[in-house]
Amino acid sequence: MPELVDRLAALGGPEAAPPPPPRTEGGTFPDLPGAETGAVVLRMAPFPNGVLHIGHGRLLYVHDHYRTRYRGKLLLVFDDTIGSEEKRAEPEFFDLIQGDCELAGVRPDAVFYKSDRIEAQYPWAVRVIEKHGAYVCRCPAELLRENRAAGRACAERSQSPGETLDAWKAMLSGGFAPGEAVLRLRTDLADPDPAFRDRVLFRISDLDHPRVGRKYRVWPMLEFSWAVDDVELGVTHVLRGKELVIEDRMQRYIWDLLGVRGPPFLHWGLLRVREAKVAKSKANREVRSGLYDGWADPRTWSLRSLDRRGVSMEALRTFILSFGLSLSDIEVAAETLYAENRKAIDGATVRRAFVADPVRVEVEGYPFDLAAVPLANHPDRPELGTRPVRAGPVFYLARRDVVAHPGEEIRLKDLVNVRLPATLDERGPVRATFVDRPNRRLPRLQWVGADGAVPVDVLEVEGTHRTGLAERAVAEASARQILQFERVGFVRVDAGWTPGTEPVRVVYGHP
RNA sequence: GCUCCCGUAGUCUAGUCCGGUCAAGGAUUCGGGGCCUUCGACCCCGUAACGCGGGUUCGAAUCCCGCCGGGAGCACCA
Known part of the structure; x- marks a missing residue:
């Protein structure tokens, strides 16, 4: 059937295919x-x-x-x-x-x-007054509100344009104190929308303005x-x-x-x-x-x-x-x-390792040739290159990760498999043992090599701080650089941080 | 209370003016799977909506009426 429509369209007949549906992104x-x-x-x-x-x-x-x-x-x-x-x-x-x-x-x-445009307002006020479109009201704010709600006119509403003009001039020349008089629009007190009845146009204020000080006392409403x-x-x-x-x-x-x-x-x-x-x-x-x-x-x-x-x-x-x-x-x-x-x-955004609430873990039997390894900066973008990362035999792991796998084999991500101890001795170092190298489907834990680990302070969205350790490369980031802390989220190196100083200060962005 | 505005999935949005191509599209979230030794990304699959009730019509998300729900305004603030 679509073919038929297309052929008819090609003939330019009245059955021409309709334009593509107007699908939009947002x-x-x-x-x-x-x-x-x-x-x-x-x-x-x-x-x-x-x-x-x-x-x-x-x-x-x-x-x-x-x-x-x-x-x-x-x-x-x-x-x-x-x-x-x-x-x-x-x-x-x-x-x-x-x-x-x-x-x-x-x-x-x-x-x-x-x-800068206050004086430009005044001639317009005069024009409105001359059209009998406004009056100077001396009611206290509260009475004005009550009258408005009730749809009731105050005595001054019947001013003639001439009287209003005189009162307006008195406002401008300082004849009233703040709150003593306002210029109000004359709409319709029976307007169904109470909010619209005789709204205030100008009022008096002697507050100090940051740009013009006390140059004006009669200010227009928005x-x-x-x-x-x-x-x-x-x-x-x-x-x-x-x-x-x-x-x-x-x-x-x-x-x-x-x-x-x-x-x-x-x-x-x-x-x-x-x-x-x-x-x-x-x-x-x-x-x-x-x-x-x-x-x-x-x-x-x-x-x-x-x-x-x-x-x-x-x-x-x-x-x-x-x-x-x-x-x-x-x-x-x-x-x-x-x-x-x-x-x-x-x-x-390059990937970096960060471990919060770190626990020091020594791995017995850790292979000497893996003291340092190159790791990709981005899992899907080889063009972003690799960085050398110092690894074992001593690591920092997140406490949460260590306690979650007592006595189990786990994989240090991108590295080797080790067995964690069954119990966690709060005093002494945690001793794990090397198992083997091939990637197996084990729980994969984030790690930071103890050699070269740098302290990091993460400012979180709630304004709190979280501290931890990151790999050496984080200390080489530039201020304002965005990083992804693996398994944590995107962070930005704080603009106020001085490269080379510790801790590295970063601000948490989002997952 | 009065006035105005808005109601499409958990969320945001397209479609509503000009009724049929909408058994309603996209994004995000959520669930499942694949892949990349992480978070995430990417690929595949899935859940999920026209507020309710009438009416007009061959046909209504779309037009009409009523209701319900949500928001804003009712400052001598902006």
Whole structure:
């Protein structure tokens, strides 16, 4: 039957074979509405109160995907308005976040700061006021909330544009203390969505800003500032998480009021990596207190920490893009990322022997000619060569392995077969005996020759340390090199480690 | 409570707009086997899904209605 279809197709008739099914590797990304190749402008807007973590991967790579697809421009706009007492911009993150983008391979075409654009907001506020679209409200925050929930107007809602303008000027000139007055949008108090009723547009704050200090007291809220900046920066499409959908409506409402045309919005759903309990404030606190060893501490799940663990940013990109632009909430296991990373690094990663919780074992009758042996750097890739490994007669084996096989014959992997003692004397050396050389199907144990063994400190994902001994070649690794500790997993030599010093410090990546 | 969004195997995803080629494809996980003297990789095999109930139709994952479940928003944070 397929042949018939093919023949009909060759004739170009109406029975022509259908196009091949659109099978894809991962998630889908819809076309950006009205997008023109070469004319797309996107913007990412992180708040500078922490380094970028695995969850920001979606922000980075979704934007980068569309930038590439439409050969557009990507702006990095620090959303550093004044925030709140609890959520404040902090100076070091401007550079750290730019470094994170660099690390992730998503270099912005331009960088802006919202704090440089505060004065640009004010004329727009006046335009909204003149359209009778806003009023200055002096209710305490709590009353404002109650009224909103009840759909009740406060006395000031009936201000005329002229009165509002006067009050607005008073706000700007310092006539109100923080919390005493806000500029609110006039929507519809009967709006079915209580969240949308008369939201705040500007408020007063005298907090110290890391870039502009106390230069401004009247600060825009996120929605208003983006109603202004998405237009003034020429953004053609806004991509954001779905927790910000109500902000779309706000922006559109303001644009409609002013007769301005703004860009369309697209969203993605929440992404959670099961193992990554990302708590930015906790991470910040622990880094500052010194409990975490910096922004690349594995417990932060920051991009820096993933890099430190040997997770390739290209693997992260593939992982993130596999979810598409779906609006569903995603909870995925880190294992999926690890599987992606294996594909990226396995072929180029050399194998090394490492033994945790080592026990010294002397092998009686060990053959003299096997004091050193060459071993392959990679089981499937002979082109990666071999390295000489010092072997017996004295070895270190993992305690766990030794106690698991009392009195049994075991194989020292790639080497010889020996018989372990029936009991383990905690004081004296463990004495095993040589049996023979041929590979038989015995339990295969990882070993490190006592001659030349180097101590290793493994920093694990939970922030704990595991110590053990590794073969000599591990001491010759370079800082930042990725190794595979056989039967343990992939590790990366820590960037802060000085070659030649002991112990060798490595960071655990994943199995 | 109100508003909005989302429901395809353990997990993520393709297919849903334009009903038949979907007795539902891919990835990952898990189980079994092969091979490589390890972890892993690779090869082979296997388990496993259209949330539920109605309706329309010759035919529904796809259209309609109802329900159930999950998430987000309801800050003078972003």
